[in-house]
Amino acid sequence: MKIGLIYPSRSRKATYSSTNQQLQSFFDTNNYVPVFYLPSLSLLTIAACTPPDFEVKLIDERVTQIDFEEHFDIVGISIITEQALRGYEIAQNFRERGIFTVMGGIHASVLPEEARHYCDSVVIGEGEILWPELLQDFKKGVVKEFYHNEKQINLEQSPIPRYDLIDIQAYHLIPTQTTRGCPHDCSFCTVTKVYGSRFRNKSIKQVVSEIETIQKTLKNRRIVFNDDNMFVNKKKSYKLLEALIPLRIRYFTESDVAIAEDEKLLDLMQKSGCVTVFIGFESLVPENLASLQSSKWKFKRLKMYTEACKKIQFYGIQVLGAFIIGFDYDTNDVFQELIDFTLENNIMGQYHFLTPFPGTRIRDDLIREGMLRANDNRWNRYSCFDVIFSPKRMAKEELEAGLLEVYQTVYSKEVHLNRSRHMIEILKQIKH
Amino acid sequence: MKIIKTIRKFLIENFLFEEDENLKNDTSFLENGILDSTGVLELIAFLEETYGIEVEDEEVIPENLNSIANVAQYILKKQGSLK
Numbered sequence: 001m002k003i004g005l006i007y008p009s010r011s012r013k014a015t016y017s018s019t020n021q022q023l024q025s026f027f028d029t030n031n032y033v034p035v036f037y038l039p040s041l042s043l044l045t046i047a048a049c050t051p052p053d054f055e056v057k058l059i060d061e062r063v064t065q066i067d068f069e070e071h072f073d074i075v076g077i078s079i080i081t082e083q084a085l086r087g088y089e090i091a092q093n094f095r096e097r098g099i100f101t102v103m104g105g106i107h108a109s110v111l112p113e114e115a116r117h118y119c120d121s122v123v124i125g126e127g128e129i130l131w132p133e134l135l136q137d138f139k140k141g142v143v144k145e146f147y148h149n150e151k152q153i154n155l156e157q158s159p160i161p162r163y164d165l166i167d168i169q170a171y172h173l174i175p176t177q178t179t180r181g182c183p184h185d186c187s188f189c190t191v192t193k194v195y196g197s198r199f200r201n202k203s204i205k206q207v208v209s210e211i212e213t214i215q216k217t218l219k220n221r222r223i224v225f226n227d228d229n230m231f232v233n234k235k236k237s238y239k240l241l242e243a244l245i246p247l248r249i250r251y252f253t254e255s256d257v258a259i260a261e262d263e264k265l266l267d268l269m270q271k272s273g274c275v276t277v278f279i280g281f282e283s284l285v286p287e288n289l290a291s292l293q294s295s296k297w298k299f300k301r302l303k304m305y306t307e308a309c310k311k312i313q314f315y316g317i318q319v320l321g322a323f324i325i326g327f328d329y330d331t332n333d334v335f336q337e338l339i340d341f342t343l344e345n346n347i348m349g350q351y352h353f354l355t356p357f358p359g360t361r362i363r364d365d366l367i368r369e370g371m372l373r374a375n376d377n378r379w380n381r382y383s384c385f386d387v388i389f390s391p392k393r394m395a396k397e398e399l400e401a402g403l404l405e406v407y408q409t410v411y412s413k414e415v416h417l418n419r420s421r422h423m424i425e426i427l428k429q430i431k432h
Numbered sequence: 433m434k435i436i437k438t439i440r441k442f443l444i445e446n447f448l449f450e451e452d453e454n455l456k457n458d459t460s461f462l463e464n465g466i467l468d469s470t471g472v473l474e475l476i477a478f479l480e481e482t483y484g485i486e487v488e489d490e491e492v493i494p495e496n497l498n499s500i501a502n503v504a505q506y507i508l509k510k511q512g513s514l515k
Contacts, residue, residue: 034469172465221449222468248449250468275470318470417489420473424487427477 001139002055004072004094005047007040008079008086009061010380017082018385020400026407027385032416033407034276034320034348036252037062041175041226042078042105042127044161049131056165061086063170068093074138076131077119078105081357084379088118095119100143102134106194107379110359112146114377125149125194126180128158155180155200160210163217173252174218175226176210178202178240182229184256186282186292187361188324188354191228199232204243211247225253231265232256241268254278257301260308270315270430277312278350280322281305284337288327309345316430318423319347326354326391326399335402339409346422351406352384353399354391435504442478443500447471457501462494472497479503485510 010017016027016035027033039060047056054074059066075094079087084107091101095118104123108115112122121143123130130147137143163174181199185192202210214220230253231237244251250273257279259265269277282298283289289299301308309319323338342349356363356372366372372389381388385403387396394402409415436457444451447466454464461467467475475497476487485507487496496506 172468220465222465250447250471275468417492420476420492421489423470423473424477424480427474428481 001053001073002057002071003050004057004059004070004075005043006066006075006077006087006090007043007058007060007062008077008083008090010082010086010383016385017383019381019383020386020404023385023400023404023407026404030407030411032411032413034350036173036224037171038173038175038224038226039166039171040078041161041177043076044163044165044175045158046076046078046104046127046131047162047165048159049128051132051135054135056162058162058165060167060170061090063167066090068097072099074100074102074135076102076104079103079107079115080105081107081379081382083107084115086380088115091119100138104131106190107358109194110190110357112148116145121145121147123147126153128153152180152196152198152200155202156206158202158206160206160213163214166218168218168220173222173224174214174220175224176207176214177226178207179227179230179232182256183232184229184293184295184297186280186298187365188292188357190357190359193359195228199229201233201236204236204240207240208243208247211244211249215247215249221247221249223249223251225251227254230255231259231262234262234265237265238268241265241272244272247273249273250275252276252278254280256280257298257305257308260304260311263311266312266315266317269317274317276318276320276348278320278322279308282322282324283327283330283334284323284341285327285329285334287329291328305341306345309347313346313423313426316423316427319345320350321347322350322352324352324354325403326387326389326394328392330391331393332398332402335406338406342406342410343415343418346419348419349406349410351403351410353387353403355382355384355386355388357382433504435507436500438482439500439503442475446474455500457504458499460494461498475503479507483507483511 018024043058047058050056077087077091091103095101101119102121103115103119104127108122109124112124115122124146126149134147179201181195182191183199185197252275255277286299286302289302290296292298312319325334356366366389367374387399390396480487496502
């Protein structure tokens with residue numbers, strides 16, 4: 001039996017896409033905005049959970065066209081919100097040809113009834129246990145409409161992803177994962193809803209095996225740790241990073257700002273090959289940060305943002321800060337504040353519009369306040385670079401013009417060269 | 433040539449981590465994924481430290497930094513202009 005695992009694309013320029021023509025044109029032509037082209041770790045993992053009597057083909061629509069005439073017994077499609085409409089089109093197309101279609105991924109997990117309308121079965125939540133169960137049922141002819149995890153999986157039982165299925169020419173970074181979950185439960189984020197609040201780790205042996213597999217299979221040492229927040233458990237992180245050192249990789253990862261409070265961790269990050277860390281700063285406006293979590297975790301750390309950038313860079317690690325625009329307390333001043341912060345700290349930035357993804361508290365709040373239609377399903381626009389709603393203190397046009405100005409400034413040649421020179425001087429000091 | 437050996441050693445120690453027969457003197461760093469964007473900065477820092485030169489902004493171009501041969505030629509040119 002043959003399975004096609006498909007990762008749909010809204011557009012081929014998958015890292016940044018916007019229906020705003022000026023923004024899209026900027027993203028298409030600028031040479032300095034960091035771009036990450038990765039295969040889908042979810043589908044590589046699902047492929048690894050597939051029993052050997054099934055043949056698996058991985059199709060990433062961003063890099064290859066789907067042949068709708070190809071024979072499959074089952075087509076599995078993973079979607080995040082921005083991919084949902086295209087995913088539904090693909091599912092319907094195969095379904096019309098009598099092929100059994102399954103959908104999963106964050107969007108299908110949060111809106112399973114919607115996804116079920118376009119496919120035969122929906123996997124809700126983590127697929128490691130549910131997918132083999134579904135395949136067993138398929139063979140017996142008793143497939144259910146929905147497969148739902150009763151509890152979170154033990155991450156130590158997650159198999160090594162099928163890296164052998166990757167077309168290595170198509171990607172410049174390879175994803176793996178050491179943890180799942182994030183304790184912060186921010187109002188705009190679906191991680192806690194989908195993966196639960198309990199933070200889970202893979203074993204160190206498992207992570208090392210995965211990286212060794214990447215090195216053997218793909219001859220590649222440039223890794224992205226696709227964790228939601230990699231270093232939450234500091235003691236385990238020390239041990240993991242020590243184990244990574246002899247593997248001699250270069251990696252990109254994601255963390256909260258607390259890593260800057262831990263010099264031992266930063267030292268180990270540097271020694272183990274960390275090149276860039278993505279940090280969700282979210283906002284520079286205290287009232288916005290205070291509204292993100294009941295614990296006010298990020299609000300309490302706002303005052304350390306500048307020092308944190310400095311400390312992390314001191315270890316030769318570049319900071320890619322993530323910022324969201326469109327919170328209740330954002331005014332037209334927010335754009336210049338973001339530019340100033342980015343330039344003063346010599347960091348790279350990713351700037352997004354606040355996007356009310358299904359399953360988030362922020363979506364519920366906006367619907368309750370009448371700022372968003374409850375049935376808003378313009379999923380193609382949920383790219384983070386399209387304005388979905390007008391926030392309290394700014395109009396749509398102001399947001400679009402402001403975001404463009406931020407990107408044009410931060411990723412101008414002059415600023416890029418200044419930022420590069422800043423890092424070069426740090427790297428020279430490190431060699432001493 | 434000593435410069436070629438030095439650059440090759442730097443690349444192997446910091447990016448490839450093992451001897452790679454595919455790394456020829458004219459192999460493109462960017463096309464073959466040998467250097468990422470941070471890697472380019474590390475290379476510049478290394479060249480400035482090792483050869484006592486300053487890589488000017490306008491010199492950060494593929495013609496100077498995209499292969500071992502390019503880098504070696506660029507270093508020789510810079511050293512010549514320093515004399």
